[in-house]
Amino acid sequence: MNNVLKKIGDIGLVPVVVMDNADFAVPAAKALMDGGIKIMEITMRTEQGITAIKKVKEAYPDMLVGAGTVLSIEKAEKSVAAGAEFIVSPGLNIELVEWCQKKEVVITPGVITPTEVQQALKFGLTILKYFPANIFGGIKGCEALYGPYRMVKFIPTGGVNKENLADFANKSYIYAVGGGWLCKPEDINEKKFDKITQIAKESVDILLGFELAHIGINTKSEKESLAAAKVFSDAFGFSLKEGNSSNFSGEGIEVNKSKWYGTMGHIAIRTNSICRAVYYIEKKGYKIDWSTRKGTEQKPVAVYLKNEIGGFAVHLLQK
Ligand code: 3PG
Helix, strand or coil: CCHHHHHHHHHCEEEEECCCCHHHHHHHHHHHHHCCCCEEEEECCCCCHHHHHHHHHHHCCCCEEEEECCCCHHHHHHHHHHCCCEEEECCCCHHHHHHHHHCCCEEEEEECCHHHHHHHHHCCCCEEEECCCCCCCHHHHHHHHHCCCCCCEEEEECCCCCCCHHHHHCCCCECCEEEHHHCCHHHHHCCCHHHHHHHHHHHHHHHHCCEEEEEEECCCCHHHHHHHHHHHHHHHCCCEEECCCEEEECCCEEEECCCCCCCCEEEEEEECCHHHHHHHHHHCCCCEEEEEEEECCCCEEEEEECCCECCEEEEEEEC
């Protein structure tokens, strides 16, 4: 897959930024990065958009910067020359798509209807903005379109915010979620950069949806495992579920039938998306042991971190 597209999916959030004053572009980019979001879609809605793209790319070459609200080839040319690495248009503009494909620039055009999806598919485009998402059914609208078009993933944008982000975050057909809530023009213009960072952090947390799934206890044998699981079930009324390599008491306690990973045992952390979770935790310096992966490369369902934490092996678990 194209590297830019892959990054958009890994980051999973696309701040749509309307820049009234390009002098604030770099601090706004820094505020987002401090909140963990290394991507910006700077819109062509203001005169300052092109200069803003240039300034951010010069200051932070690592930040993925795209141009949004691109309505003409001329604007696409200018934004790419300024450093934009992807193009977003609110609707499907065939000439623009052709230009982007000729220039090998990623484009995620907006669609709403099956006809538009089919037109996009003719160009081999399978990652599409769904805009304006809130007016056209939100997650229900995306789900309905995904029904017949299983090869498509959406970037819903328009009316998404911290309050409804969770509805989108745990769906396999949602490639990323875009929106202005992540970097509001009023916060930029009033230099409330700490607020932008805070919203970014909270949004990343919602996106990843980390929560404790279960703890894993190591035992030496099948007999020992079953005995321990039975005690938990007897004492607390958790239902006993016998498995191949382990027994569960309730959902929260796994008792392994052998010495499994982890000096003390293991802890499972559930997430909306293992791929995204890996992207974010690797950025913090934690390593993944891919040899422990369960599921496919595209759709991992579990994978361990390389190092133990407090004597426990830790694995991610797909919700
Ligand atoms: C866009 O161009 O994608 C939308 O204007 C973003 O909409 P929002 O501000 O409601 O998130």
